Amino acid sequence: MLEPRLRTMWLANAASGAAAVAVRTPRPVFAAEVRRAQRETVVASDLEVVTVTDHSAVITWTTRTRNRAGRLRPAPADTEVRIAPADGRGEARTWVFEGLRTPYHYAEVRDLEPGRAYRFEAYSDGQRAVPARTLVTRRSGTPESTGVFTTATPPPGRLLRTIALANDLHYGEPASGLFAGLFEGLRHNTDQYPEFMLRAMLEDLRLPDRAADHLVVAGDLTDSGTAEQSRGVRGSLDEWGSLGRDYFVCRGNHDVRSQEGTDHWGEVFHARERLVEYFVGGLRLIGLDTTRPRGAGGTISPPQLAYLRELLRGEPDRPTLIFGHHPVTRHAAVSNPGGPGFVLDRFNAAALHALYATAPGVFLHHSGHTHRNRLSRPDSGIGVEFLEVGAVKEYPGGYTLLRVHEGGYMVNFYKTRSEAARRWSTRTRSQYLGLHPDHALGSCVDRNHVVRRDFSGLRAEPSAR
Template sequence: MSCCGPTRRTLLGAMAVATLSSALGAGASRAQRNSLIATDLELVTVTDRSVIMTWTTVAPDASGQPVPVASSGAVRVAPVGSAPVTMYESAEPTPFHYAEITGLEPGRRYIFEAESEGVRAVSALNPVTLAPDAPEVCGEFTTLVPPPGRLLRTFALGNDVHYGETVSGLIVGDFPPGFRSLPDLPPYPEVMLAALLDDLRAPDRGAQRLILAGDLTAEATPSQSRSVRAQLDSWGALGRDYLVARGNHDRPHTGADYASCAPATADHRDCFTEFFVPREELVQHEIGGLRLLGLDTSELDGTGGRIDRPQFDHLTGILTADPDRPTLIFGHHPVTRTSGATALAGPGFILNASDSTELQTLYTRAPGVFLHHAGHTHRNLRTRPDTPCDVEFLEVASVKEYPGGYTLLRIHEGGYMVSFYKTRTPAARQWSALTRNEYFGLIPAYTLGHLTDRNHVVHRDFSGLT
């Protein structure tokens, strides 16, 4: 297999998916199966011993509109220089394919090809998956080499559930056209959160803690806050199994819907506090010597981020008293200048410049801080700090819409491995296929992230953890 640019079949697949959204919602027409298209190929996850790829199969109906078509799926894999062999076959036909191949060797180059009923799966028109070196183009990937030493802990990093939201993909008002829950299914935030929680306890994921960096709710009403807390509590206990930081959607609000909640100011009522964590208060947790700290970066009104002085002083005191302790920090708003320069909404969408500078300067005096997890932008992005601190700043794509998933952070004695996973229940895969058409089909170019943003290894000394 050789690297190449987009083929005619790739272009056809992209054009088909441009109108796939309406077909996913309706699904009433009969497809012409002799015109099957396997598109949207994405090699999402690469670990040391496994790889996961997804794709969708569609075909035009009698009117020429593409509709989802259930088909078989297969993936052939082999080390470079060998003939590919089938390592995955779907258990039953589906339009929304999710293939996980295990048993691979660390640090080895592999070739692969995915297909449905003899039709090769190809990428849609996404600059990330159509780059000359993209696995979807080259048909190659290299497994990661895990950090040395024993696996100590596995954490799941997630954000942006937006519980109670009814239309996904809106930016301002009703623009651009949004997407509503599929017929005969629960509201999509419930579907996607259930899929996340279902994944985490599975033996092949094995997360011991879930860390949620904000925007659990759409507008932090009493009903939304109570309901998302109930769904999370059906999985585990707050403060033990899962930790929560507040996002801008979880901030105090004004209006009659919030009248029963505790006052935050003379005009604002805070319903989120009753069910989760107090406003502007640092979340603290420790496990096996590892320190987890959650920041409330929400503003009282607005989408940007800030850290109030008492919370900042509290964080400074903790890190100053024990600066070398391995520490993971999570908060809703991204921090670095690179994040602000590349965010669709601009620098005003992230943590404000003065707080960002102070926070990163603090990290230079606390060498134990190794990772800062954020959400808010709904994308996978890894950025470097603006100060000489040895901290990874990691944005994780949203739970609630395409690509619809979470990141596993696997901590070894000699470092950590980051792996992004899409959620995999049938309903979650269908919703992700629909919402990849958000922003007029441009959302994959923004939110999926480069393969190395989603999957990478960092060497650190965690030998003192248990």
């Protein structure tokens, strides 16, 4: 028989061993807890360094958790970005933290130094955000793959004015992502996504950190050019400013006359095959109608081309921004999924290049139609930037700001910031079998770059800062 002290120790050991066995035995409970923990763990992905200016950067990502079936679903989490100079060895410190929980993260890092490289890390609930499985952000050398971005060196001189470049509103469109009958598209539960995406952009442009003086919309304002759509989009734009003073538009292929043959868009804005010319502080804006009566491709009518030649010949050195719906270059023709027949026809594209060669004041040609951000190479050695801008109405869901300084201009693409816009942009990433980001986002240089040019003769906008 055990002595009392040993008996007590034996009983204690036996009890603790039994308790341990009891904890280990019910393995189904343990497995369930593991599965629940896996479901509740946040997955932070879709990391994108969208905007890089001279003093700021915009970084976006999405957080998800797994449901009972193991599928990822959007899940709210906090938003944190840590920053450190890339030339230093110190740990990155928290620069942005937002405790308001959301699945759709938008972090704007401010007060950075111009022309400096920064290391960055993005987190939600302690989980580091990583790029999605797309080439555009995972390829070698991208900010998302290296964890480093470099702020721009701004053009010299004062900021004269800020012009927002936008396109492809598709006001009234019932489904996003339709393509030649191959994809049925995504539907929003309200069927109002073009409306709230437009509203999100217009609200953004009036905020002090964007402060757009003017807005240029390069076509496809409506889905099908009906009277209701044309009046609706005009009403939204008129709440933002005045046509011909604050905002400027041209026609896209979706704005061509409606099924009954009436040109409702023309009645609300301006007639078909009409070139429009405006002046803002000495800067000239010229809008082209590049649409055909039928089809998605583009052309320019001979009278319109003759009028453009006359205008450019009259003031060849005046700083001029030209906008039309269809892209112009060979590079755009061969790199878009629709091929050469989807952009401006080769005859008129060559004619524009020839005209621009005789008018050194033309510095930028803005187009839409392809729903992507793309800085395209000119067909000849002319000093004109051919810029395609992503669609307002779907991923990446935004606009480009053209900040004109005395010594050049800076181009930056921004996603719109409202919760509804970020939610819809995230959902439409999945369009076209998930390949849409590789098509639409563009490279960091496509979206963000600086061009030196002499604009010292332009007048500053009173509201420009």
